[in-house]
Amino acid sequence: MVEERPIVIVSNRGPVSFELDTTGTAVAKRGAGGLVSGLAPLVRDTATMWMAAAMTDGDRFMATQGATVAEGFKVRLLAFDDETWAAHYDTVCNEALWFAHHGLFDPVYQPAWPAGWVDGPWAAHRRVNQAFADALVEDAPLGAVVLIQDYHLCLLAPSVRERRPDLRLVHFSHTPFATPLWLRTLPVEVRRELIAGLAAHHACGFHTDRWADDFRASCIDTGVSAPTCFVAPLGPDPDDLAATTGSDACTAAAAELDQLVGDRQFLVRVDRIELSKNVLRGFDAYEAMLEADPSRCGRVVFGAFVYPSRQGVADYDRYRDAVLQRVAAINERFGTQDWTPIHYDPHDDYPRSIAALARADVVLVNPIRDGLNLVAKEAMVVNDRNGQLVLSPEAGAWDELGVAAWRADPFDIGSTAAAIAAALDASPEERIHRSRALRHASLARTPAHWLADQLTAAG
């Protein structure tokens, strides 16, 4: 990466997190999450500054210390009181904005913004964004390119741009962008601030043309001039993946999976149990496939590496309960002494997930709506059995992978079942043909390309 301007990254989660040990000393640990794992290797041991919110007690302590260098990252953490943070993160980001961008509301009942929502939770969200704006105004090096990441931080550009005209501001959305009609489910002040906030960047980036189009349509609907938009899908880091597949943990997991699967076909999904991921209908489709052709029983195992997400949130707990019941019902209905139709693994074990994707005959990725879905690309990179991909056209990655994937319309159990069956039954020639195309497409872009596109877009 050749970039002469200083860079500042701004995101909700940072590349390191601190924990207080028994002596009260803050000890740094590497952060997790897709955004962080993509960006971190590229900015480690550089002069890039990374601003993020404090999440732990250790983080909050470090937030009082100003900018720090830890694990090779120059970080500045911002702390907020519990009430502000809960309103910003849980109520606004995870409930309102995540649901709006992914189209997850049950419109007959949700949302129902109570009186005071704009002056309460939304005002807290505004304060958090404002605190990032103030920190940028204070700390960003002269002439820096500021790369603001994701849907949590859309409101800070207008204030920064006014006070620091030397900075170049780029926003990148890792989620889809709400359609104009979904954005209209938000209170009118909220959607106007959101669109005006994004429009104040020098450029706004998305994973696919579709999300950029939805954003531009909402600009028109709100009467705001759209900023420059660019499309820059993320890709996996092949070296990173190779390091994982070569690890002892992955090798051990692969051996266990060999034992588990034997000479059966192996259908795999790896997901958080997030409402948008459509885990439930994936099991429905698998059941429909077994029902339609009972001769498949005993010849296939569905490895579902799906781990809980946002536990304690009622909608998510209810969904996870429904998933567990569905899995139990299918295993009860079709299982035999020798064969369990669904191998359900709720542990978030990255090497094991990668081992499963590598060993899969078919990978199922059927989200209702998904910003990109990096797992689909990772799967095609690590897989060594000409693995097939059953993919929803509502995943951002469809634009790049749709040409060689089997199409699964996310609301259509029948067509998803048919796609899984076709993928399992594909001839060796077809498997090779599709799998090569998918691997090629998945390797086409790395995190370095994605970062470079943001810097270019800064102008």
Place this chain on the structure above:
Amino acid sequence: MVEERPIVIVSNRGPVSFELDTTGTAVAKRGAGGLVSGLAPLVRDTATMWMAAAMTDGDRFMATQGATVAEGFKVRLLAFDDETWAAHYDTVCNEALWFAHHGLFDPVYQPAWPAGWVDGPWAAHRRVNQAFADALVEDAPLGAVVLIQDYHLCLLAPSVRERRPDLRLVHFSHTPFATPLWLRTLPVEVRRELIAGLAAHHACGFHTDRWADDFRASCIDTGVSAPTCFVAPLGPDPDDLAATTGSDACTAAAAELDQLVGDRQFLVRVDRIELSKNVLRGFDAYEAMLEADPSRCGRVVFGAFVYPSRQGVADYDRYRDAVLQRVAAINERFGTQDWTPIHYDPHDDYPRSIAALARADVVLVNPIRDGLNLVAKEAMVVNDRNGQLVLSPEAGAWDELGVAAWRADPFDIGSTAAAIAAALDASPEERIHRSRALRHASLARTPAHWLADQLTAAG
């Protein structure tokens, strides 16, 4: 209406329905429903033929008799076996298409089209449409203009057009039209047939530009050339309304309401308890208003003339239960010996509803999404107290009435509460000003204009 070509109207419900009396004789009764009451006076005692589905045993008997004249209407009824009808009407029209056009699905769980849905219920829907097509081919007079009404009957044009090139085919949608993303929740074959079916008409009509735009966007998304589209909102028949307001039943109801309301302010809604009508959030907003300003307690009555719809359908029963609980909770919380905050009337009594709309200080119409909402216009025509309108911008009537209505964003309890409060508090001058504008806009178009627009669009 000057139209020299013969006219055929095709709709799900006809202008008359037959009941078998004790001797087994079929006795005609006037039909109900918005479409029928708008069109019926215009085509009664003319040569216009009306084709509709048989709904009752009497209808099914008459269906075997070919075209009949009853109550001044020349009708031809088409009968279907129970299984075909249930699949067509309940499963496809009321569950799938109504939900898609109004955006009512809870996307995390609904829809989930089972394997066989396309070959089962959808095929039944196709058969019903095909039967209408065959009847048209057989019975439509040479060179007739065929006005096909609503979302139940979108598939018949291709077959009719091929076999009867002399006919001019016009379709009119009384519902909103699904956004492209909502249409994508339907199985791929279904959405293609739907769009291709509509596109085979000489013209397609809608209540507002927005629905026409959504339809055209779905044509693009499906790769089909859009037909000529026209916008022709329906308006109420002022003579019809005057006949009702002058009726004994309406006068008696008005006297009862005087007793009930006294010198309090009167907030009114008149709706089926249909998921799209947003009855629940209307009560939430009323509660929020009382909570924000307890001095309103005792000074206002909310007359909710909301009657059950689609009873026995789980989603509707659950919603009605939620509505009843909400009403009971609000009356329990704020009610006193002298004052019940919500007067809840579940009886579908048209003269009484009109009396309530006539006497209202404020009428609340806050749908999630609504093709037009004729009630909003009827209210402004019959009201004699400079009644104000609190209106959702997601109702088709917003295009005509939005300029003088108080805006209630349907998902925003806070803004809806504020709109109701502002409407109740408006100065006499503002009330007169807005109410005149609304009355003027509501009288601008009658059913005759709407019918004439369809005939003109036929070309």
